[in-house]
Amino acid sequence: MNPPPLPDPTAVPAIRVHNLARQFGEIRAVDGLSFSIPQGQVAGFVGANGAGKTTTMRILATLEYPTSGVAEIMGVNVMDYPGKVREILGWMPDNFGTYDNMTVVEYLDFFARALGYRGQERRERVEEVMEFTELNKLHDRLINKLSKGMGQRLCLGRALIHDPKVLILDEPAAGLDPKARVELRHLIRILAQEGKTILISSHILSELGEMCDTLVFINAGRIVHHGTAESMKRHGMNTAVINVSVHGDPAKLEQWAIVSPQVEFLQATKTGGRIEVEDGSPETVANVLRRMILDSLVVIEFRREERNLEDAFIEMVGKLEKETAVR
Amino acid sequence: MNNPIGNGRPMSAPIPPLVDFSDSIGPMVVKELRQGLRTRAFTWAFLFIQALLLLFMLSGFSETNDSRNTAGSFWLLLELALLIVMPFRGLNALHTEVRLNTMELISLTRMSAWRITVGKWLALVSQSVLLAIAVMPYIVLRYFFGGMNVIEELVLLFVVIGLSALLTALMVGLSVVSNFLIRCFFTVPVVISIFSFMGGSIALVTGGSGGPRFNLGGWVWLWAIPTAIFLGYYLLGMAASRIASQAVNYVTIRRVAGFIVFVVSVVLAHLQSTPGYLFLPFFFFTLLGLDALSEHPATVQSVYLPFRRSALTRPLEYLLAPGWFSGTYFVLLLAAILGIAGVVLPDVWSDSGTESMGLVLGFTASALLPLAIMLLSRPGHPQPIVSYCLITIFMGSVSAVIFRFVEDGDIAPIAWLAMILPPVATFVTINHSVEPRDMLTAQGFLVVTILLSVAVVIRKWGKVRTAMEQAQREDLVP
Numbered sequence: 001m002n003p004p005p006l007p008d009p010t011a012v013p014a015i016r017v018h019n020l021a022r023q024f025g026e027i028r029a030v031d032g033l034s035f036s037i038p039q040g041q042v043a044g045f046v047g048a049n050g051a052g053k054t055t056t057m058r059i060l061a062t063l064e065y066p067t068s069g070v071a072e073i074m075g076v077n078v079m080d081y082p083g084k085v086r087e088i089l090g091w092m093p094d095n096f097g098t099y100d101n102m103t104v105v106e107y108l109d110f111f112a113r114a115l116g117y118r119g120q121e122r123r124e125r126v127e128e129v130m131e132f133t134e135l136n137k138l139h140d141r142l143i144n145k146l147s148k149g150m151g152q153r154l155c156l157g158r159a160l161i162h163d164p165k166v167l168i169l170d171e172p173a174a175g176l177d178p179k180a181r182v183e184l185r186h187l188i189r190i191l192a193q194e195g196k197t198i199l200i201s202s203h204i205l206s207e208l209g210e211m212c213d214t215l216v217f218i219n220a221g222r223i224v225h226h227g228t229a230e231s232m233k234r235h236g237m238n239t240a241v242i243n244v245s246v247h248g249d250p251a252k253l254e255q256w257a258i259v260s261p262q263v264e265f266l267q268a269t270k271t272g273g274r275i276e277v278e279d280g281s282p283e284t285v286a287n288v289l290r291r292m293i294l295d296s297l298v299v300i301e302f303r304r305e306e307r308n309l310e311d312a313f314i315e316m317v318g319k320l321e322k323e324t325a326v327r
Numbered sequence: 328m329n330n331p332i333g334n335g336r337p338m339s340a341p342i343p344p345l346v347d348f349s350d351s352i353g354p355m356v357v358k359e360l361r362q363g364l365r366t367r368a369f370t371w372a373f374l375f376i377q378a379l380l381l382l383f384m385l386s387g388f389s390e391t392n393d394s395r396n397t398a399g400s401f402w403l404l405l406e407l408a409l410l411i412v413m414p415f416r417g418l419n420a421l422h423t424e425v426r427l428n429t430m431e432l433i434s435l436t437r438m439s440a441w442r443i444t445v446g447k448w449l450a451l452v453s454q455s456v457l458l459a460i461a462v463m464p465y466i467v468l469r470y471f472f473g474g475m476n477v478i479e480e481l482v483l484l485f486v487v488i489g490l491s492a493l494l495t496a497l498m499v500g501l502s503v504v505s506n507f508l509i510r511c512f513f514t515v516p517v518v519i520s521i522f523s524f525m526g527g528s529i530a531l532v533t534g535g536s537g538g539p540r541f542n543l544g545g546w547v548w549l550w551a552i553p554t555a556i557f558l559g560y561y562l563l564g565m566a567a568s569r570i571a572s573q574a575v576n577y578v579t580i581r582r583v584a585g586f587i588v589f590v591v592s593v594v595l596a597h598l599q600s601t602p603g604y605l606f607l608p609f610f611f612f613t614l615l616g617l618d619a620l621s622e623h624p625a626t627v628q629s630v631y632l633p634f635r636r637s638a639l640t641r642p643l644e645y646l647l648a649p650g651w652f653s654g655t656y657f658v659l660l661l662a663a664i665l666g667i668a669g670v671v672l673p674d675v676w677s678d679s680g681t682e683s684m685g686l687v688l689g690f691t692a693s694a695l696l697p698l699a700i701m702l703l704s705r706p707g708h709p710q711p712i713v714s715y716c717l718i719t720i721f722m723g724s725v726s727a728v729i730f731r732f733v734e735d736g737d738i739a740p741i742a743w744l745a746m747i748l749p750p751v752a753t754f755v756t757i758n759h760s761v762e763p764r765d766m767l768t769a770q771g772f773l774v775v776t777i778l779l780s781v782a783v784v785i786r787k788w789g790k791v792r793t794a795m796e797q798a799q800r801e802d803l804v805p
Contacts, residue, residue: 062572063435079574080629082572091432095428097427097432099427106361111432113354114433116437119347119350122350
């Protein structure tokens with residue numbers, strides 16, 4: 001009845017969640033969640049407030065116990081081997097607790113000591129982390145006097161002291177001004193280039209779209225969508241809206257659309273118009289363009305209108321709420 | 328900003344040799360000392376004591392001043408600082424970390440909950456010792472003025488430092504509980520005892536009668552010092568297991584240690600053949616019971632699987648696994664030992680075996696009933712110790728009022744109704760003025776209370792176990 005042996009760390013996903021559930025009294029915060037993130041990827045964790053993001057992240061960070069299910073970091077079960085998981089995981093919570101009477105360098109020094117670093121090696125780690133997070137100019141500043149952005153950098157620095165392979169960042173950009181957000185995004189990009197696996201939750205979806213290789217969208221404790229930002233934008237879209245500009249008389253486009261199958265003319269513009277293609281698949285859209293050219297329309301612009309992530313997110317949540325209400 | 332960060336040694340790699348002195352004293356002690364020595368409480372206490380002691384010493388030069396007054400003022404000041412100000416700073420030690428959301432960050436490091444707790448305690452004790460060392464020159468000065476017993480005062484200084492360390496352990500232990508009422512319930516009697524001790528100690532050095540006198544010599548140290556060390560360890564252990572991850576088991580070793588000390592205290596009480604020494608076994612029974620019955624049960628595999636390795640270790644799960652379920656059996660075991668001791672050597676207990684049995688039943692029922700009420704009313708409370716203590720305090724307060732209706736051998740109807748409260752029934756069973764028949768009836772109430780409480784515990788444990796098995800089945804779903 002001993003816990004199972006540890007797997008080969010190179011052959012497993014960095015994060016694997018299987019059938020995970022967490023119940024708080026009558027509330028099921030996480031409800032049968034399953035997903036996995038390959039090593040070296042940056043994954044965004046998206047969901048409305050109360051969707052179960054933080055609970056899932058806390059379970060992965062060994063701070064919470066699931067009611068049932070399996071959660072693994074680099075193939076190591078967070079329940080069976082919390083100590084092993086903590087060695088390879090860096091955790092940055094959404095709210096950063098500060099100490100009184102403690103400076104930046106003392107704070108990082110304390111965590112370096114607590115992580116087992118000694119003497120010269122400890123000082124070097126602290127210096128490296130301060131340099132990376134650009135906190136070396138503030139090393140003697142009391143931490144309860146830091147701004148939110150500096151505090152987040154310090155918190156990220158603390159999570160990086162033991163050079164973890166996997167980073168879990170819960171709302172790292174919350175409450176930051178645009179400059180601090182750009183700086184934080186820059187740091188995360190560098191970490192991603194180093195090959196670290198990063199799971200990051202945020203409400204600023206446009207930023208997630210830019211930073212992440214994949215997005216995991218959860219609602220009411222369940223996975224709703226898991227894929228790239230592009231696939232999330234197109235999720236649930238059966239049609240494609242296309243902006244077309246033609247050389248010559250723009251009315252020709254409307255006349256062409258009226259007689260063409262699968263195409264509906266939506267709106268005229270100065271140089272052409274907006275058309276809707278019934279089936280939004282890339283093949284059908286390409287076929288429409290080919291037909292336009294074959295029918296002698298001089299197309300000078302053919303641009304598919306994309307929903308942004310916020311629109312896709314709001315639409316998804318709306319649909320789910322409607323479905324729940326119907327049930 | 329662009330420097331690569333990925334060249335740190337993994338946490339699991341061997342630790343290189345120590346380089347700094349501070350590396351050898353633990354991260355938490357270093358952190359707490361850095362913070363603690365900057366706090367106003369320490370700085371002002373330090374400066375205030377130095378200033379006042381200097382003043383007392385200067386006044387001691389005057390021929391009219393009695394050296395005993397200087398000694399009294401000196402010790403009053405020092406004991407206030409070491410027994411009140413410094414230990415009470417420990418009341419916020421662990422709760423502050425939880426409130427600031429920093430405890431979780433620390434728990435993700437290599438530091439165990441035990442090292443965190445002991446580190447907090449050690450840092451506070453170090454500051455107290457620093458204060459004590461800083462007053463040493465004044466002791467030397469007073470020696471040159473004359474009129475003091477150096478050995479006696481040095482022994483007293485060590486006693487005060489030891490007591491300060493024990494009180495600090497109590498406060499650090501209490502710091503996991505944020506409830507104001509519970510804190511008051513435990514600290515008010517402690518403060519009263521401290522002032523009583525201060526009165527006695529000052530009377531000792533001044534030769535006056537400032538309070539109950541006590542003797543610094545005698546064999547009492549043989550049990551007082553080990554008891555204090557055990558208490559310190561146990562209180563810090565209680566705090567550590569309440570901030571520890573569920574996957575870590577601090578309980579088993581603590582229960583084993585508690586059991587050994589409890590048995591030794593029972594044996595010592597009987598060797599002394601003095602009823603007054605029964606205080607210790609009953610004190611340990613209460614402490615061990617409070618601890619064992621106010622813990623969440625072990626639902627994490629890494630905690631309960633070691634008990635299920637063999638047929639030999641399996642029964643131990645019922646006594647030594649963390650949680651209130653095994654805690655109930657553990658308390659029943661302690662009660663059985665007390666009961667057997669009462670039957671085998673009844674002369675130590677009292678004149679009648681009925682009374683000793685009543686005490687054992689009363690303590691057992693008083694320990695188990697709050698657990699049963701807690702499991703029925705607030706089973707999912709994140710801090711069971713809070714619920715448990717509040718129910719106990721409420722039960723004790725109501726019982727204290729009812730005691731007035733059991734006087735001169737007459738039991739008022741309201742007292743009969745309140746017999747469901749174990750303290751009331753216990754009071755009846757040990758009240759010599761009550762009819763033997765009424766004493767037996769009260770014992771009957773206690774037995775029924777114990778049986779009902781155990782039934783509730785078994786039923787609630789059944790539900791927890793079913794939920795655990797259900798969760799394990801769900802884990803296996805592909």
